[in-house]
Amino acid sequence: MLTPDKQISITSDGIKLLKKAKEDNIETVWDRHDAQQPQCGFCEMGLSCRICIMGPCRIDPFGEGPQTGVCGADADIIVARNLCRMIAAGAAAHSDHGRDLVEVLEAISEGKAPGYKIRDEAKLKLLAGEYGVETKDRDALSIAGDLAHSMMEDYGMRRKKVNLVSRAPIQRQKVWEKVGITPRGIDRETSEMMHRTHMGVDNNWQSLLLQGLRNALSDGWGGSMIATEVSDILFGVPSPKPTMVNAGVLKEDQVNIVVHGHNPVVSEMISLACQSPELLEKAKKLGANGINIAGVCCTGNELLMRRGIQMAGNHLMTELILSTGAVDMMIVDYQCIMPSIGKVASSYHTRMISTSDKAKFPGMEHHEFHPDNAQKKAMTIVEMAIENFANRKELFIPVKPQEAVGGFSVETIINALGGTADPLIDAIKQGKIRGAVGIVGCNNPKITHDYGHVTLTRRLIENDILVVDTGCVSVANAKAGFKVPSAIEMAGPGLKEICGALGIPPVLHLGSCVDNVRILVLVSALANALGVDISDLPVAGSAPEWYSEKAVTIGVYCVASGITTHLGPMPPVTGSKNIVELLTSGLDDVVGATFKVEPDPEKAALLIRHHIEKKRAGLGLDA
Ligand code: CUV
Ligand code: SF4
Structure with missing residues (x-):
C-alpha cells in the first residue's frame, strides 16, 4: 500500500476516490506499481533482449559483465531493436484503429452498416479529391466506396508513398526523401520494422532507427490521419461545444453509462441509443431521470469533440471512477483499458461490457459489435444498463463537475x-x-x-x-x-x-x-x-x-x-x-x-x- 504522504494526484476527485477505493479494499494501479518496486534496471535502460530463445540476454551497463547477447548483439543494437518494436506496436495500434473505420466506410457504401452514415459530405469529397477519386456527378455512397478502397491500398504495398504525405509542406517532403524515410505503405512499414528487428536482420542501430522514423511517419501521415479523417466523414467535423468534466459528471438520478477505449465506431452508436425515446421511456419506468453517457480516455475525447459529451476522467481515473458505485455500465472497445477493471467492477454493481473481436478482458461480458449489427447491439446493451440501475447500492460522487469547451x-x-x-x-x-x-x-x-x-x-x-x-x-x-x-x-x-x-x-x-x-x-x-x-x-x-x-x-x-x-x-x-x-x-x-x-x-x-x-x-x- 502507498505511504499516506505520497501525493498520487493533484485532482480532488482522484484523491477522494482513491480514499474510497482503499476503504472498499480495491487494489489500484498505484498499489501494483508499488508492488513492482524496484523495477528491472536492465529493462529500464533498454538493455534486456528476449527477441529469440538463445536468450533472454542482458548487457551489463557497468562494463564488467557481458557486453553482447548470445547472438552477438551489443547495447546499441539491443536498445535500437527494443525502441523500434515499441514504435511498430504503437503504429500498429493507431493504424488498426484507422483500418476499422475504413471498413465501416466501405460497409456503408455497400449498404451493410445500418445506423452509420456519411455525416460530412464536404469532407468526404475533400478526401476523395486528395485520393484522386472522381467526385463529379457521383453520389456520396459510391464515392465513399472508392475512397475506402483507395485508403485500403495505402495500407498495402502497391504505392510508392502513403497518400496523405503530400499534405506536408514540400520542404518537409524533401527532407524525408533525402533521408529515405518517406513512408510507402502503412502496414508495410510496421511489418518491415518487425522483420528488421528479428534476430539476424538489421544490425546497424542507425538504419534501424531510420526505419523507426519511417514507421512512425506511416502512422502520423497514414493510419492515424486516416482514422481522424474517416471519423470526421462518418461522425462530423468537430466544432467547439460546451461540456463538463471530472467524476462529478456522473448523475445520481440517471442511468450512468461510461464508454472507455478509443474507437468512436462503438461509442457513437451507444450515444445514439442513449437518446432513443423508447429506452428513455424504459429508464423512466424503472425510476431513472434519464440516461447519462460519459467518456473516459480517448473514445470519450472522440464523443466530446463531436457531441460535447462529458468526460469522467483520464487514464489513471479509469479504475477510480468505478469506485463511485454510480457506474451502471462500462463499455469498452480497445487500447489503454487496464485488465484490472473487471475485478474492480466486481466489488460494485457495475456491468462491464467488451465489444471488440480483438480485445477481451477478465471479468467482462463480451458482446461483439460489427458494422452490420452495431445499431441493434447498442440498443440491447443500453437496455441492460438501464435494468442494472435498480441494483445500485450506496453512491459516492465526490465533486461537482467543471465546465469546459472542447471540439477544436x-x-x-x-x-x-x-x-x-x-x-x-x-x-x-x-x-x-x-x-x-x-x-x-x-x-x-x-x-x-x-x-x-x-x-x-x-x-x-x-x-x-x-x-x-x-x-x-x-x-x-x-x-x-x-x-x-x-x-x-x-x-x-x-x-x-x-x-x-x-x-x-x-x-x-x-x-x-x-x-x-x-x-x-x-x-x-x-x-x-x-x-x-x-x-x-x-x-x-x-x-x-x-x-x-x-x-x-x-x-x-x-x-x-x-x-x-x-x-x-x-x-x-x-x-x-x-x-x-x-x-x-x-x-x-x-x-x-x-x-x-x-x-x-x-x-x-x-x-x-x-x-x-x-x-x-x-x-x-x-x-
Ligand atoms: Ni489514446 S494512449 S492513456 S487513452 S493518452 Fe490516454 Fe488516449 Fe495515452 Fe491511452
Ligand atoms: Fe539474446 Fe540476441 Fe536472442 Fe536477443 S536476439 S535474446 S540478444 S541471442
Whole structure:
C-alpha cells in the first residue's frame, strides 16, 4: 500500500476516490506499481533482449559483465531493436484503429452498416479529391466506396508513398526523401520494422532507427490521419461545444453509462441509443431521470469533440471512477483499458461490457459489435444498463463537475480566426503569441497524476504560448479550468488579448490520440503560410506523463515531422549512449528536430520556452 504522504494526484476527485477505493479494499494501479518496486534496471535502460530463445540476454551497463547477447548483439543494437518494436506496436495500434473505420466506410457504401452514415459530405469529397477519386456527378455512397478502397491500398504495398504525405509542406517532403524515410505503405512499414528487428536482420542501430522514423511517419501521415479523417466523414467535423468534466459528471438520478477505449465506431452508436425515446421511456419506468453517457480516455475525447459529451476522467481515473458505485455500465472497445477493471467492477454493481473481436478482458461480458449489427447491439446493451440501475447500492460522487469547451478541429480554429490562419500568424509575428505547443499523451503512476500536464500548461500560457492538447492531457487541463473563456486570466497579456478577442480559451482541445494528426495539419498550414518548413516554426510537442507504445510512435512522428518534442518519463534507451545522443541532438541534423527529456514540468517549461525563442530568432522575429 502507498505511504499516506505520497501525493498520487493533484485532482480532488482522484484523491477522494482513491480514499474510497482503499476503504472498499480495491487494489489500484498505484498499489501494483508499488508492488513492482524496484523495477528491472536492465529493462529500464533498454538493455534486456528476449527477441529469440538463445536468450533472454542482458548487457551489463557497468562494463564488467557481458557486453553482447548470445547472438552477438551489443547495447546499441539491443536498445535500437527494443525502441523500434515499441514504435511498430504503437503504429500498429493507431493504424488498426484507422483500418476499422475504413471498413465501416466501405460497409456503408455497400449498404451493410445500418445506423452509420456519411455525416460530412464536404469532407468526404475533400478526401476523395486528395485520393484522386472522381467526385463529379457521383453520389456520396459510391464515392465513399472508392475512397475506402483507395485508403485500403495505402495500407498495402502497391504505392510508392502513403497518400496523405503530400499534405506536408514540400520542404518537409524533401527532407524525408533525402533521408529515405518517406513512408510507402502503412502496414508495410510496421511489418518491415518487425522483420528488421528479428534476430539476424538489421544490425546497424542507425538504419534501424531510420526505419523507426519511417514507421512512425506511416502512422502520423497514414493510419492515424486516416482514422481522424474517416471519423470526421462518418461522425462530423468537430466544432467547439460546451461540456463538463471530472467524476462529478456522473448523475445520481440517471442511468450512468461510461464508454472507455478509443474507437468512436462503438461509442457513437451507444450515444445514439442513449437518446432513443423508447429506452428513455424504459429508464423512466424503472425510476431513472434519464440516461447519462460519459467518456473516459480517448473514445470519450472522440464523443466530446463531436457531441460535447462529458468526460469522467483520464487514464489513471479509469479504475477510480468505478469506485463511485454510480457506474451502471462500462463499455469498452480497445487500447489503454487496464485488465484490472473487471475485478474492480466486481466489488460494485457495475456491468462491464467488451465489444471488440480483438480485445477481451477478465471479468467482462463480451458482446461483439460489427458494422452490420452495431445499431441493434447498442440498443440491447443500453437496455441492460438501464435494468442494472435498480441494483445500485450506496453512491459516492465526490465533486461537482467543471465546465469546459472542447471540439477544436483545424477547420474550426481557422473559422474562429475568420477564415485564414493570418490572424494567428500576425499574432506570432508581433510576439503577442510567442509560439504554440501541443501537449499530448497519457498518465503514468510514476508521476503525480495530472501534475505534469497542468504545471507545464500553466507555465506556457502565462508566458504567451498557445497550448493545444489531446488525449489524457485534455481531460487534465479541462479539470484544471483552463478550458473556459475566462481562463484567459491565467494567460500572459498577449495571449490573453488574442484569445479574449476571439472568445476562445488559451488551451484548445484538439481531440483524441489519433487526432494528434490535427496538429500535423495545423503546423503544415502555418509553415505553408510562412513559406518555411515545420522545423522552422516556434512550436513544440510535449508528452509530460506518457506511458504507452502509441505515445512513443506519436513522439517519433512529431520529431520526424520537424516538431521538437519534450518527454517527461525517459524512454528505455539510456543503455546506449549513441542512441541517447542521436535522439537528443543528432536528429537535428537529420530532420531538424530532437527529443528533450525532462521529468520536472517546471524545468520542461523553461526548455520549451528557450526552444521557441530560438526558433523565433531563426525566423528573424523580434529582430
Ligand atoms: Ni489514446 S494512449 S492513456 S487513452 S493518452 Fe490516454 Fe488516449 Fe495515452 Fe491511452
Ligand atoms: Fe539474446 Fe540476441 Fe536472442 Fe536477443 S536476439 S535474446 S540478444 S541471442
